[in-house]
Amino acid sequence: MISVKVPASSANLGAGFDCMGVALKLYNIIEVEEIEKGLIITSSPDDPSIAKDENNLVFRAMKTVFDEVGWYPRGLRINLINEIPLTRGLGSSAACISGGIYAANLLCGGKLSEEEMIYLAAKMEGHPDNSTPAMIGGLVFAVLEDKKVNYIKFVVPARLKFAVFIPDFQLSTEYARNILPKYIEFKDAVFNIGRATLFASAITTGNYELLPAATQDRLHQPYRKKLIPDFDKIVNLSLEAGAKGAFLSGAGPSIIALVDENYEIFEQNVKNALASMDLVANWDFMILEADNSGATVFSVQSTSLKR
Ligand SMILES: Nc1ncnc2c1ncn2[C@@H]1O[C@H](COP(=O)(O)OP(=O)(O)OP(=O)(O)O)[C@@H](O)[C@H]1O
Numbered sequence: 001m002i003s004v005k006v007p008a009s010s011a012n013l014g015a016g017f018d019c020m021g022v023a024l025k026l027y028n029i030i031e032v033e034e035i036e037k038g039l040i041i042t043s044s045p046d047d048p049s050i051a052k053d054e055n056n057l058v059f060r061a062m063k064t065v066f067d068e069v070g071w072y073p074r075g076l077r078i079n080l081i082n083e084i085p086l087t088r089g090l091g092s093s094a095a096c097i098s099g100g101i102y103a104a105n106l107l108c109g110g111k112l113s114e115e116e117m118i119y120l121a122a123k124m125e126g127h128p129d130n131s132t133p134a135m136i137g138g139l140v141f142a143v144l145e146d147k148k149v150n151y152i153k154f155v156v157p158a159r160l161k162f163a164v165f166i167p168d169f170q171l172s173t174e175y176a177r178n179i180l181p182k183y184i185e186f187k188d189a190v191f192n193i194g195r196a197t198l199f200a201s202a203i204t205t206g207n208y209e210l211l212p213a214a215t216q217d218r219l220h221q222p223y224r225k226k227l228i229p230d231f232d233k234i235v236n237l238s239l240e241a242g243a244k245g246a247f248l249s250g251a252g253p254s255i256i257a258l259v260d261e262n263y264e265i266f267e268q269n270v271k272n273a274l275a276s277m278d279l280v281a282n283w284d285f286m287i288l289e290a291d292n293s294g295a296t297v298f299s300v301q302s303t304s305l306k307r
């Protein structure tokens with residue numbers, strides 16, 4: 001049995017739509033084992049939206065590797081242990097895709113390179129900003145090309161924390177992408193290019209004072225915030241409590257705030273405020289560090305199957 005640990009991820013990071021994302025220390029475990037025949041899929045906590053047949057996302061990701069290398073297990077047992085909440089904008093699907101590809105590659109003897117796995121995952125997800133940090137960890141700047149992903153990984157220092165606000169309702173990425181406009185004004189494109197490059201420079205040089213300006217966005221948040229009634233209240237609460245920027249996590253509905261070493265004061269201020277605010281949804285709140293490892297082997301136990 002091979003056990004793989006794969007991190008959650010938060011994409012866009014404000015202005016970097018489809019090209020920036022960070023892995024977070026919140027994990028799913030994917031356990032896979034070759035068996036004599038058939039496909040057995042279990043998951044905990046069990047969720048009715050998680051398929052237990054060949055439609056399962058982890059299985060579908062594994063199959064892209066088997067198709068690519070031309071090797072197939074006789075049968076497969078997959079057990080999923082899910083800590084990453086589904087459909088909250090924290091990369092649950094990307095964790096399945098990148099973790100499944102990583103586990104399948106281990107099962108077939110490591111035939112694919114890291115670059116090939118990164119490309120397969122981004123192609124399957126349709127954008128590289130969740131799947132790439134889920135695969136390799138860190139804060140990633142990534143562009144999906146025809147046959148590869150061009151990316152840079154930045155190892156995030158522990159002093160930078162990610163405050164995550166998770167509401168009690170779901171918002172699918174597919175729906176949140178479909179509501180975006182087909183065309184935008186030239187000045188809005190220029191606005192986001194500037195903030196995304198400023199973010200990349202500020203985060204990699206440690207100039208966190210620039211982050212509130214660098215995390216502004218006009219490409220996706222103005223449209224998606226209409227689906228999240230408490231969006232402005234949570235963002236303003238975060239900024240007033242000392243966050244270095246606050247924005248939608250991926251396609252939402254979760255919201256992320258960047259916090260530096262004064263995070264304990266921030267945490268207390270936010271918890272006090274959340275308890276007394278008049279909000280539409282119930283919000284879970286946690287502070288996470290970035291994960292800088294990505295998908296890793298959690299454990300390997302010799303299989304009972306004799307080839
Ligand atoms: N942990 C999981 N195990 C199996 N399938 C999953 C899991 N997470 C997501 N999926 C599959 O992927 C589909 C999309 O998942 P989800 O809605 O979480 O992704 P998303 O909309 O991209 O949001 P997120 O950014 O949270 O992943 C789900 O309908 C489900 O079939």
Ligand SMILES: N[C@@H](CCO)C(=O)O
Pocket residue numbers: 011012017018019089091127129130173176177220249250251252
């Ligand atoms: N860049 C993607 C991230 C989804 O998690 C989007 O915003 O649709």
